[in-house]
Amino acid sequence: MLDHPSTVPANSDSARDRAALIHPMTDLQRHDREGPLLITRGDGVHVIDEDGKSYIEGVSGLWSVSLGFGQTRLAAVAHRQMLELPSYHLFRHKSHPNAIRLAERLLAMAPVPMSKVFFANSGSEANDTAIKLAWYYNNALGRPEKKKIIGRIGGYHGITVASGSLTGLARNHADFDLPLPRFLHTDCPSHWKYGLPGESEAAFAARLAANLEALILTEGPETIAAFFAEPVIGSGGVIVPPAGYFDLIQPILRKYDILFVVDEVICGFGRLGEMFGGEVYGLKPDMIAMAKGLSSGYLPISALMMNEAIWEACYAQSGKLGVFGHGFTYSGHPVAAAVALETLDLYEEYAILDHVRGLAPLLQAGVQRFADHPLVGEARGIGFLGAWELVADKAAKTPFAPPGHVGLLVERHCQERGVILRALGDVLSTAPPLVSTAADIERIIDVVGEALDATLEDLSGSAHKV
Template sequence: MTPPRNSTAVRDVASVLHPYTDARAHQKNGPLVITRGEGVRVFDEQGKGYIETVAGLWCAALGFHNERLVEAAARQMRQLPFYHGFTGRTHEPQVELAEMLLERAPVPMSKVFFANSGSEANDSAVKMIWYFNNALGRPRKKKIISRLKGYHGVTVAAASLTGLPYNHKFFDLPIAGILHAGCPHHYHNAHPGESEEAFASRLAAELDALIEAEGPDTVAAFFAEPIMGAGGVIVPPATYFEKIQAVLAKHDVLLVADEVICGFGRTGSYWGSQTLGLRPDILTCAKALSSSYLPISAVMVNERVFEGLADGSAGIGTFGHGFTYSGHPVPAAVAVETLKIYDEIDLVGHVRRVAPAMQQGLRRFADHPLVGEVRGLGLIGAVELVADKAARRNFDPALKIAPRLVKHGEAQGLILRSLPNDSIAFSPPLVITEAEIEEMLERFGRALDALAVELRREAIAAV
């Protein structure tokens, strides 16, 4: 159906440059226009409903309408619609939110710095690490290691940490001083017959060798998501973080836990660090911090890091970093209300109760002829499509297999997200019920079967 001349879709193509979108294809195909949300569903301009299988961008933990968060924003807008935290100013929502985060931290933390997105939080963490080491008189200890297929954002520093080619190509990234260690994906990267524990030991040994080769006095920090998100929902092998952290301790390398996706219950614990056994020096979070109703992120630092920052600021006269909207009172008030709701409804307990239905349900697709691996934990998972199950060989990227499945999903009333290696992510709103999980999986099964039929027809036509 051709949209009316003045429709949102037509106006969008004429005016908007979209993130993570093929701009030429968008000029031809146009957008899917979403007009409202309710629970785990969103609705397009024709009124068609879709189950949002990735909670927008891994983030709408409470779903797509919560009146308490609306009221929290309105109250704060009426009382104090804006103030900043520069030069020692503050306000109640910022202080209350910082206290709540410190109380909930997975390990003892000292202070909280606020920003507006996960990218800004990770970029701020990079600057803090450099500042910290300068303050300690270690100007060479500046290199930062992240991992191939890791995702840490899109600012210049955060995108450099991100270990995905499309975040680097044409952007002249990564910047100097950013290194990438191996990806902990056992399915693709383990040697034949190599157990998870042996694979983890090899990755730890490779990290140790990398630090030794660079010089331990030059390596400052290691960034890691507890479970990799945008890189493919990659769950680390058994004993991985235990062995990685031993290497970091050996060389006095800080650990930064990127909890932007995993935080606030996604993995079945309040933090992914608790589920996977991380003991971070710095923790970044965003997304579910406000259920993504308003932009806000946070960087928590332990006492050792804070003391270095404080000493540095005393020597210079200021800690010269911050954003106009750091700790903005309205997003902070919404985040405070969000965390209160999480506690009141026992969101983590709910995730633990319903997660088995999603994980077991996803694994029903393991025998499907198009599926190579099903993986996940808590309410995050992925189904990876392959051309050859025995060889674990992916499809030619030019075939755009996963994006085609996304379109079949839309026909079935699902919003799906495709990731590298033709993986389809699942990260629904954390308030999803078992009945909604089953409905989501049934619709996904129909979309997957429709894609299989389409590919068989193409194969026959090509003979």
């Protein structure tokens, strides 16, 4: 049933899609054989395909559509702004009110004191900018050798040449000649996967901190510019850090004068029950990258906040060089900024943090419902994030071969039942829209259970091809 050839009519939009588009993060040959699930509209937490079938969007699109689909106020503010000032830029001493207002609003919301905001169009660009600023900052301070960037194995920070090098996922490096020089990766903070037999979370966290310090000392602290981390790793498999991990990491960064960049692209704007995910873990970053939930995914916009020390260095260096030579045509685009401002208003009016805190226990209890399922090695999550790590052998934590095969099976069984979830290799993930109801969450969890059972049956028989 899951390995059928495509029967899409040759003149349909789905068929034309195969000839016209390259789809990101997609098996291009499989896509050519099967075609896409063609989504034509959205309503609340649901999306509807070309045949009229409705699905709960259980990953908020790509972790981004926090307020659900069909928010008429976001559409209305975009329409008004399109009529008033549909496009403008921030280059060469030009500006516009929406970018200024949004920057001021974000600084007022910052979890730690921040000085300035730089706007871009995606999380990749925000993190790319943070990398460049770490280099620019150290050049301004007369430290041209302090340029190496440390990410984590399993971390995801984007897909540009620089942010893709920072990302710690082999699937995003293979045959793209990444990572570039200057990019290093330290341990993935998955206690379940990488903890030693009998090693407590506290001991695991201490070992990872010691490994980070050893890496810094081996490379030379005078060569390390910045360390990047997501509060909870998202696309790398929804990895929740072990207790005390960041409490041990942050003093090491301060000790060696290494900038700390927190990637809030997935965790920001309420996903973990606080406005910024770093607040859950007491993070004190020098820069904060954000995107996705900033506009509820309605328009492309991202932002990078920086502290006063980084700003002062940029300011001084710009005076020396005569220009701050970085920017994008659509940085702080007036329509995107207007939608972002309205999105922030809606978070407040909907009391979205209270809503997430109220329903997160229901979601997390649902995630844990399948902790003992034969296919689940670990069930984990926090806030409105959840995941199930799929394994061939629970006791030995043996992964499936080939990787990703079983994850796709479960994902497709969910989709057949009207719930869209995302398999990250063999980790099934959920990140429901923040406006989801208890009934929505219960439906997602029920479908996951059905899909796991159906996949187990597939694997027990002969119908396991994807």
